[in-house]
Amino acid sequence: MIEVENLRKTFKVHKKAPGLKASIRSLFVRERIEKEAVRSATFRVNEGEIVGLIGANGAGKTTLVKMLAGIIHPSGGSATVLGHVPWERSNALRRQVALIMGQKAQLWWDLPAADCFLLLRDIYQVPAAEHAAQVERLAAMLGVEDELHVQVRRLSLGERMKMELIAALLHSPRVVYLDEPTIGLDLTAQRAIRNFILEYRREHAPAMLLTSHYMEDIERLCERILVIRAGEIVYDGSLRRVVEEYATHRIITAHLRSEATLAADRPASAPAGLVGIGEVIESSGTTLRIRVPRDRVAEAAQRILGAHRVADLAIEEPEIGDTIERIMTSRETGGAAP
Amino acid sequence: MSGGLILHLIRLEASKLMSYRADFWITAVANLLSTVVVHWFLWRAIFATTGAEELGGYDFPVLMTYLILVNLIGRVVRGSDLQMGIATEIYDGGLSRYFLYPTRYLPFKYAQHFGSIIPEFAQMVLFAAILVALFGLPAGAGVTLTSLLLTLPALLVANLLYFLLSTPLQCVAFWADNVWSLGVLLRFASLLLGGAMLPLTMFPDWAAETLRWLPFVACYEFPVRVAMGDITGTGELLLGLARGLGWCGITALCTRPLWRRGQLGYTGVGI
Numbered sequence: 001m002i003e004v005e006n007l008r009k010t011f012k013v014h015k016k017a018p019g020l021k022a023s024i025r026s027l028f029v030r031e032r033i034e035k036e037a038v039r040s041a042t043f044r045v046n047e048g049e050i051v052g053l054i055g056a057n058g059a060g061k062t063t064l065v066k067m068l069a070g071i072i073h074p075s076g077g078s079a080t081v082l083g084h085v086p087w088e089r090s091n092a093l094r095r096q097v098a099l100i101m102g103q104k105a106q107l108w109w110d111l112p113a114a115d116c117f118l119l120l121r122d123i124y125q126v127p128a129a130e131h132a133a134q135v136e137r138l139a140a141m142l143g144v145e146d147e148l149h150v151q152v153r154r155l156s157l158g159e160r161m162k163m164e165l166i167a168a169l170l171h172s173p174r175v176v177y178l179d180e181p182t183i184g185l186d187l188t189a190q191r192a193i194r195n196f197i198l199e200y201r202r203e204h205a206p207a208m209l210l211t212s213h214y215m216e217d218i219e220r221l222c223e224r225i226l227v228i229r230a231g232e233i234v235y236d237g238s239l240r241r242v243v244e245e246y247a248t249h250r251i252i253t254a255h256l257r258s259e260a261t262l263a264a265d266r267p268a269s270a271p272a273g274l275v276g277i278g279e280v281i282e283s284s285g286t287t288l289r290i291r292v293p294r295d296r297v298a299e300a301a302q303r304i305l306g307a308h309r310v311a312d313l314a315i316e317e318p319e320i321g322d323t324i325e326r327i328m329t330s331r332e333t334g335g336a337a338p
Numbered sequence: 339m340s341g342g343l344i345l346h347l348i349r350l351e352a353s354k355l356m357s358y359r360a361d362f363w364i365t366a367v368a369n370l371l372s373t374v375v376v377h378w379f380l381w382r383a384i385f386a387t388t389g390a391e392e393l394g395g396y397d398f399p400v401l402m403t404y405l406i407l408v409n410l411i412g413r414v415v416r417g418s419d420l421q422m423g424i425a426t427e428i429y430d431g432g433l434s435r436y437f438l439y440p441t442r443y444l445p446f447k448y449a450q451h452f453g454s455i456i457p458e459f460a461q462m463v464l465f466a467a468i469l470v471a472l473f474g475l476p477a478g479a480g481v482t483l484t485s486l487l488l489t490l491p492a493l494l495v496a497n498l499l500y501f502l503l504s505t506p507l508q509c510v511a512f513w514a515d516n517v518w519s520l521g522v523l524l525r526f527a528s529l530l531l532g533g534a535m536l537p538l539t540m541f542p543d544w545a546a547e548t549l550r551w552l553p554f555v556a557c558y559e560f561p562v563r564v565a566m567g568d569i570t571g572t573g574e575l576l577l578g579l580a581r582g583l584g585w586c587g588i589t590a591l592c593t594r595p596l597w598r599r600g601q602l603g604y605t606g607v608g609i
Contacts, residue, residue, distance in 0.1 A: 011605060071434045071606045091440035099438055106435045110354055119350060122343040123439050 001175055001207035002045040002068060007077035009038040009063050009231075037063040039231040040077065047174075048205035050197070052212065052222035052239070056328050060231040061211040065177045068209065069099045081175055095124060098168035102180035106164060107152045113163040114148040117170060124171035131170065138166040142196055158189035165193065169200060176200075178210040182217055194220050215321035227327050235327055239320060247323045250297045251316040252278070256286040257309035277303065286311075339441050344449045351453025366413070366461050373409045377402060394540035399476030400566075401537070406469065408534045408562045410462040411489075415496045415557050417455045422504075422521045423447065425511035434606045444505065444597070451501050459493075480567025488575060492561035495582035500528070500557050502589040509593065512600030533559030553589070556582030 015031045016022055038060040045051045055061045066072045068079060070086035070093070079086060084093035100106075107116045114135070121131040139145045142162040147155055155163065161181065168176070178197070182190040194217060201208065212218055218225060218239065225242065227235035235242065277300045278292035288308075292300040297315060304310060355362060385398050396404060424447055427433040436443045475481055507520040529535050532554030538546040549555060560578045563569050569578065 066434070066606050069438060071437045072604060073602050089437060094438060094440040097438065104431065104434075111350070115350065119343075119346060122340065122346045123441055125340065125440075 004079045007041040008075045010075040011035045045207045050208040050221050052218040052225040055228035059228045096174045098173040099177040100168045102183035109153045112149045158185050174206050176206050176208045243317050247318045249291045252290045253314045254288045255312040339445045347449035348453035351450045352456040355457045377405045400478040403479040414458045415500050425508035425517045428511040431607045485567040489565040492564045496557045506593045509596040528554040532557045553585035
């Protein structure tokens with residue numbers, strides 16, 4: 001459904017030094033610098049898939065989504081969405097695509113949501129009966145039936161976001177871009193929106209590309225993720241595989257029958273019998289948490305069991321979020337799976 | 339763009355303007371009153387100083403009729419021009435959503451613009467009726483029901499032309515952050531050169547003749563002259579309309595490359 005091949009986007013931005021002198025100079029001479037927002041992105045998203053697009057601020061996520069939604073033109077590479085080039089903006093494609101932006105209202109501020117939906121009905125040419133049924137159903141799913149006739153600007157952030165979702169999905173798009181749909185919302189609203197997205201996926205099986213800074217969004221909604229770093233896709237694969245491939249350590253938690261004896265001169269280092277293997281994350285009373293390299297987990301567990309009287313021992317994978325964060329912020333390149 | 343969508347947009351904009359703007363009527367009344375008062379004192383003084391019975395072929399009452407009509411018609415022609423809606427949407431990224439919709443942006447905006455002038459039109463008719471009821475029509479002003487009906491097509495052309503004249507200026511927002519001054523420039527240039535500040539007959543002959551070839555005349559002077567019964571022949575009426583439409587075509591052609599080039603560099607800031 002979405003196929004992207006070596007897609008690039010370079011922005012030319014003006015640079016100006018601070019101060020009045022530089023401001024006057026910039027009236028006559030302006031220095032331009034090129035900023036590579038997206039470099040050679042290649043991936044595909046299939047029908048029924050929700051793919052998480054994860055990256056730090058300024059990594060190029062939104063630029064990538066804007067290109068795929070046809071809002072901006074790329075500097076190079078190619079992309080097709082449902083067989084159409086998105087930035088050619090054919091009506092045939094636009095009738096099947098939706099973009100939901102958590103940070104930018106798309107509804108008409110001065111109108112009640114119901115009026116906006118009626119206008120969208122005419123824009124997308126949805127039959128009246130089908131449209132009315134769809135509004136009623138989606139509003140009921142999100143619990144906003146009573147707010148349909150309130151001006152958009154008078155709605156709370158959560159209610160507005162729910163209306164944005166309804167507006168975007170009224171024409172039953174087959175491709176949906178969700179750009180931080182839960183940003184700034186309380187936990188209840190976040191959960192409602194996640195459930196709604198899953199329900200929509202179950203009913204319509206669209207291709208969905210989701211960007212979010214909330215790991216819970218990604219973990220609840222996506223089986224597959226793309227990690228983008230400085231405009232480059234550095235990981236494309238399943239969410240689970242991220243930990244398997246990129247988590248270099250495991251966490252061993254041991255509950256001891258007696259307090260562990262830490263080296264007197266290095267209280268944050270490994271306790272007796274574990275020097276040189278791991279890094280102590282927590283050592284309080286009888287609980288010991290140690291971060292151990294993956295290839296030395298068995299050895300470390302054996303040493304703990306040999307050196308201490310252990311009541312319970314658990315080996316945990318690190319948090320997915322931590323692993324992804326490490327990929328996002330790492331200076332190394334490579335490691336991107338096709 | 340479907341006819342249903344166009345009608346929907348027109349209806350929506352008209353109702354929005356009337357429902358949510360408490361200042362709508364106050365602004366209109368204040369504008370009309372200030373225009374009448376300023377012109378009355380100014381032209382009274384000019385007529386008194388020069389001792390002339392007529393200036394540019396207009397005696398005082400007919401000139402006042404001309405200036406009041408041009409004020410009322412001008413509001414319908416311009417709509418909310420100084421809001422620079424297109425430029426604002428380019429600047430703040432609001433344009434992005436229209437790129438997602440299966441519709442064409444500029445016709446969409448024109449339908450909205452047209453909707454926004456319907457309340458202005460209603461005001462124009464109402465104010466004109468009140469003024470006529472209060473003061474009557476001067477003997478020299480040839481305003482008739484026929485002339486008013488003939489004004490409608492001229493008004494439609496004028497409104498479209500003004501929108502098209504402002505569009506390429508607003509496209510400059512693709513490259514510059516603030517283009518509001520261009521909107522102001524267009525307004526003042528069109529008022530002066532289109533015969534809205536004073537009738538073109540008061541200009542030197544060569545200037546008046548030259549200005550009649552520019553688009554601004556079709557925005558102000560032509561519809562007012564039709565309303566005042568100065569243009570009665572079908573040929574002259576059709577020629578005036580054709581000139582206006584010709585300028586619409588020329589400005590649309592000028593807008594096309596600007597729009598194409600501008601959107602290539604559009605970055606959709608704000609999202």
